Amino acid sequence: MPRESTLHLLLYATAGLLAVFLTIHVALHAPGLFYDTYKESVQRESVRKNYENFGWALVALLIVAVIHGLIGLRGILLELRQGPRWEAFVNFLVVFLGAYMLGLGTYTLLTWLGIIHFGG
Amino acid sequence: MGVNGNGRPATRVVKIRVRRYDPETGRRWWQEYRVEAKKGTTVLDALLRIKAEQDHTLAMRYSCRMGACGSCGMLINKMPRLACETQLLDLGTDTVTIEPLPNFPVLRDLITDFGDFFKKHRDIMPYIVRESKKENEEPYREYYMPPDELNKIIRFSYCIMCGLCYAACPVVAIDKKFLGPQALGQAYRWVTDVRDEGLRLRLEKVDDKHGVWRCHFAGSCSAACPKGVDPAQGIQLLRSKLVALTAGARREKKPTHVATPTTVRYVDVGDAPKPTVEDKSLLVKHLEETAQELEQDLPYVAQALRDYLRTITSS
Known part of the structure; x- marks a missing residue:
């Protein structure tokens, strides 16, 4: 694990970036901006269009949200209990969850965009 | 019986409920006493009177009786306070509850074990660390410190290690390894001291899973501090120092104003004043x-x- 100060610097940086990417995310669903209604913004075709037009922003949102959230979760879990085995478990858990969520999110996006095809 | 400015009797009987603990039997119980209090009667006065006149078995720790030694910290009406500085009538309640400080193991009645607290304090090296081994091991003169540099740390120097901030801290309550506001506040005090060269050593101690980053900034430590030290501010300043150093935004501060021990200038302060009471x-x-x-x-x-x-x- 990196040093705690490095993790917290990352926490603060991702918090700033989250504000930017969450604004884009909310704007994509806000009525009257890109779509007339919220319901229209969550239709299959709208989501596909968002992925095509703002895929980079959504991947960035996924990355910063996962990093920010997992560093925060790690802090909470380390406060709940103490001990070397628990700390090792928590570190493993956040790395595993991070890899899983980033992998799943990126895979979903790439599949939707048709860059990779599940099952050939 | 006279009355005070609030129209309340100047002297009244206060019920004191003390949380007691007998380590030999493991029994914990509440015991009630009644003490006559007037303006100026402190909680410590009341406890000492109880011990002298009503119950010799009541155990508490105290020393200076004037808020300087930090020995008589207790949970008084659910707030960590110094018993010698807290006046019974100022509490404004007819019943006063007194418990041992939370976040400390209880030894007997109101006496708590400060061993872990002092260990954490020692961990942050609360003394001047110099790069020269000779200066560390054989200090032979004092270091000159300009008044403007002293002003930066003087607030944090008022700490009397009474443990009230530690008792008030919600993070210490769940994370026993957390260094706590006292040690972290003192870490800031020493890394800011221009005479000190142990910044890196101390930051290694506080930049830990149970160090400075665990603070939630509840601010209860600063609210409880009887000396106005404001450890919460110290922790935030320590954090900003760490973030700046990690990000490379600020270089490690070199103690430019520090004179070497050999060039210390002593100021002649003259003779001591004559005694005011000669007769x-x-x-x-x-x-x-x-x-x-x-x-x-x-x-x-x-x-x-x-x-x-x-x-x-x-x-």
């Missing part, structure tokens, strides 16, 4: 009168004054 008999008379006045309400203080009188009259 010893006046002092003796004053002490006798004071002891007489206190005989009724604070007999142990009167006794202490008489002991002192005996010392100065026999010398």
